[in-house]
Amino acid sequence: MNAFAGAAAPTRVPTPKLDTWVASQDFDKPTLVIDVDRVEEQYRALKAGLGHADIHYAVKANPAPEILKRLTDLGSHFDAASKGEIQMCLDAGARPDIISFGNTIKRASDIAWAHAAGITLFAADAPEELDKIAANAPGARVYIRLIVETSEADWPLTRKFGCDSDMALDMLDYAKSVGLSPVGLSFHVGSQTRRAEMWKPTLDQLSVIWKRAKDAGHDLTLLNIGGGFPAFYGEAIDTPTDYAARVIALVTETFGDIPQIMAEPGRGMVAEAGVIVTEVMLVSRKSDRDVHRWVYLSIGRFSGLAETEGEAIRYQFETDRDGDATGPCIVAGPSCDSADVLYEKRPMQLPLTLTSGDRVLIRNTGAYTSTYSSVSFNGFPPLDVVVI
Amino acid sequence: MNAFAGAAAPTRVPTPKLDTWVASQDFDKPTLVIDVDRVEEQYRALKAGLGHADIHYAVKANPAPEILKRLTDLGSHFDAASKGEIQMCLDAGARPDIISFGNTIKRASDIAWAHAAGITLFAADAPEELDKIAANAPGARVYIRLIVETSEADWPLTRKFGCDSDMALDMLDYAKSVGLSPVGLSFHVGSQTRRAEMWKPTLDQLSVIWKRAKDAGHDLTLLNIGGGFPAFYGEAIDTPTDYAARVIALVTETFGDIPQIMAEPGRGMVAEAGVIVTEVMLVSRKSDRDVHRWVYLSIGRFSGLAETEGEAIRYQFETDRDGDATGPCIVAGPSCDSADVLYEKRPMQLPLTLTSGDRVLIRNTGAYTSTYSSVSFNGFPPLDVVVI
Known part of the structure; x- marks a missing residue:
């Protein structure tokens, strides 16, 4: 597994195009300058490591139209947090079936709007949310977000998103009972998880639930591994390809083959x-x-x-x-x-x-x-x- | 001093106009509804307590054009944090000589712009800032912001603004040496200082510097007492008139008569x-x-x-x-x-x-x-x- 051998990058990747352009300009106010070619490089590097897993770019990281357009052209899928973000993806030319509505907190009328726009995949972590999805996007595919215990990310998550593992099976059962199609599970290791090995305890924890759900007769086909892909902020990180390949290797070691894996890099794509x-x-x-x-x-x-x-x-x-x-x-x-x-x-x-x-x-x-x-x-x- | 006897308000002041209007409307997204007549009531109540002190409304609290217009009509002065806020005050009809540029951190080009627009009063807490003001608003009136030790405000301040008292006289001297007119001092007790008595230690501390500066030959005529005027967030506060009157009484007890007192309520005016x-x-x-x-x-x-x-x-x-x-x-x-x-x-x-x-x-x-x-x-x- 030569992803292990990936050399840690001790300094940031050079950005000559950005540097040259910025040096040539005067700025009258604080300005964020984005090199969209650098986004493309990063997409290709991540995709090379992720293999058959789908990249759903976390639009919230940066929804600049030029970024969404470029990623659409490259074949990226999208993870949207709101009606507004879904609209931005559609405006960039993305097909609705590659956009997931990944926020577990959605307004009922926004679910109905997304359903009408062709969105077919929704996240949920509570029975009330499943009720809203069932009422406003009948028959939709849903995945259940679980809380996992993380401690090593630089921007660790609170308990705001997900439900505890003791509720997972009930949620899958309940989704079925209200006419939805519960296809999988999701989790998040925490933003800026600097080393791939940090994923292992989380994956181990989740695989227990995954197996329990399959044993209970749920035909799970989708694992959404969320984000956590790091950016360089001064501390060494693996190259994106090595990091992504190692994460996917860990997923396969832990879960076996899964028909559909979603990864949601945001920071790791554009920072x-x-x-x-x-x-x-x-x-x-x-x-x-x-x-x-x-x-x-x-x-x-x-x-x-x-x-x-x-x-x-x-x-x-x-x-x-x-x-x-x-x-x-x-x-x-x-x-x-x-x-x-x-x-x-x-x-x-x-x-x-x-x-x-x-x-x-x-x-x-x-x-x-x-x-x-x-x-x-x-x-x-x-x-x-x-x-x- | 019957301001002492002001009854603490255990519950919020009723807002029937707001309540009636809000109850009659549907809202499709989060909306802040402001009753500008309630702002006027609060202005009048504060002014009744502040007496001859000038109210410089802290525009940053809420720069809604209708608020700035109403306050301008009522005779309020303004405390602006930026070029943008100064422009909003001017747009509302305020004369430039009643707008102070109260941010101690100003871009040189913004100082020049403000000077050209007729702004004559600037805050500073560092020699480099005095240099910028001297270069871009020659001869301007300045007040020096001091750090005071506070601990009782609900939103206490860091050391971000102001200089320590050991620098105060040097700052006044330096302002004079670069051709500015150092007319006074400013401080801030901390936002949401719930009781007027909490001002006393700060005023005592500042009066020592004030006296030392006068003894050193500085003709100080302006004391900017900043903000800190509280709003009702569930804990009892004095009525605005009682609170303001008590603060001014404390100022007079501590400093004697001062030709120009500025007060900068923001939260206490509009919350x-x-x-x-x-x-x-x-x-x-x-x-x-x-x-x-x-x-x-x-x-x-x-x-x-x-x-x-x-x-x-x-x-x-x-x-x-x-x-x-x-x-x-x-x-x-x-x-x-x-x-x-x-x-x-x-x-x-x-x-x-x-x-x-x-x-x-x-x-x-x-x-x-x-x-x-x-x-x-x-x-x-x-x-x-x-x-x-």
Whole structure:
């Protein structure tokens, strides 16, 4: 199994197209620049590892029309969280039968709308949701999302999604009883699960339920392994092909052959294809005795960097002054909100020469940034997006 | 001093106009409804207590054009966080000389723009910011923001804004040396400071610096007491007039007469004028043994309720089933983000009969909701705003 031997990537993959374009432009406001060719490379790399498993791109990571169009052309399927996302996929040319409505929390009228639009596959984790699907998308295929215990992801999940394993069989039975077609199970190992081996305990746990359901007469044909595919944020990760191949190998070792496997990379598909261009607004010290400087950027937690909450995702910064002597900095956003601080518990080392007006590149920010941006918090415009 | 005797309001002020209008409407998506007459009442009540102090409404709390227009007509001044907010005030008919550019983090080009637009008063807490103001708004009036130690506010501030007292005199001196007019000091006691007495330690601390600066020859004429004026979120607060009068009495006791006092209510001006209309998307249990239900609403942390982060602000919910037996619920938003959970550590008691499709009113949500809403997180539209 040579996926084991995949060399860990100690540094990010170069993005010469992005770098050249960004260097040639002036920016008047914080801007996310996406290289859609880099998305294509990543799709091909993941697909090479995933083999016959279907990629359902998690649209919520970045629904830029150019990304959806390119992925549609490449044959990607889609995982949509809402009516709005389904519409965006359809607008990009995706057929409805390759779009799953993967949110376990759906408005009844949105289910009816999706059903009319041709969507045939829905997620559920509660009897009330099955009732809504049965009433509004009669006969639809459903998969049941289960809670699995995870602890190794960088952005671990709460118990918000899924039901406990003790409910799984009842849910499958109930789905049948209301006329739905319960075809499989889903789970999520947690976003940014950095090594493929971290999947093993989760897969072991799920396979017990899978077997129990088959033994009870449920003809399960679909396993949705969710997301968790990592992006490079400074810590070594496997190459996408090696990572994906190893995950699929683990699935096969644990479950045997499964007719339909769905994988839902979002972050792992688009994060590394994007860079945010921002600038320093102010550098200051709070006291003559302060060791740390405060560096205020033109982007913050409410204008695109929501995943810095709790300092969970640690982005990599680049400046034109890299190479100068550095010192520790608390990094904050530009708004008048005192909670708009990005990194304080673990300050960043930034050049001592950094000053207001300096450009800062925030690398690997193609996922979970543009759509988190607020409409006009503190009167600042939302994050601009340019796809090249 | 009969402000001491102000009766604490144990329940929220009735809003019959809002209630009648909301009851008569259907809503297809989460909507914030604002009663601008209620904003006017609150302005008058605060102004009655503040006396000769100027109200600079903190636009960031809610920049709805109808609110800015009404406050302009009433004679309010404004505290703006950005070029965008200044423009909104000007659009509402406000004169530039009653708008302060209160963010200590400003882009140089925005300072130049504001200066050209007639803005004359700027905040600063760092030498680099004074340099930017001197270069782009030569001769402007500035006030220096200081860090004060607070611990009693419900949404306490970090050290993000202000400089320590040891820098205050140097900042005033430096402002003069670069040709600016340093006219005063500012501070912030922390958002949602529920009782006026909580201001006393802060005022005492600041008055030492104020006196030291006067002794050093600085002709300070302006004290900006910031915000902190509370809204009703379930815990008793004083009436706005009593609260404001008591704060001004404390200021006068501590500082003596000051020619110009600025107060910057935001939350205390508009929160109680708004109600969010939302609906239940799903009610579920994760296990047959679960004591708690999960209640998923059509609005969450990323679509307007950002201030539930850390469960800091605890909104009050009303449903048509109030009066039925209740049980503990974890309350979450509709997105596929596992961090989109509103209340979990302290579950809410909600009716056992609650079911998907039920309307839920979230009271006193007129502040810090609409502009925090993300542009299209998970494909959900931003919070709709209707002003009546």
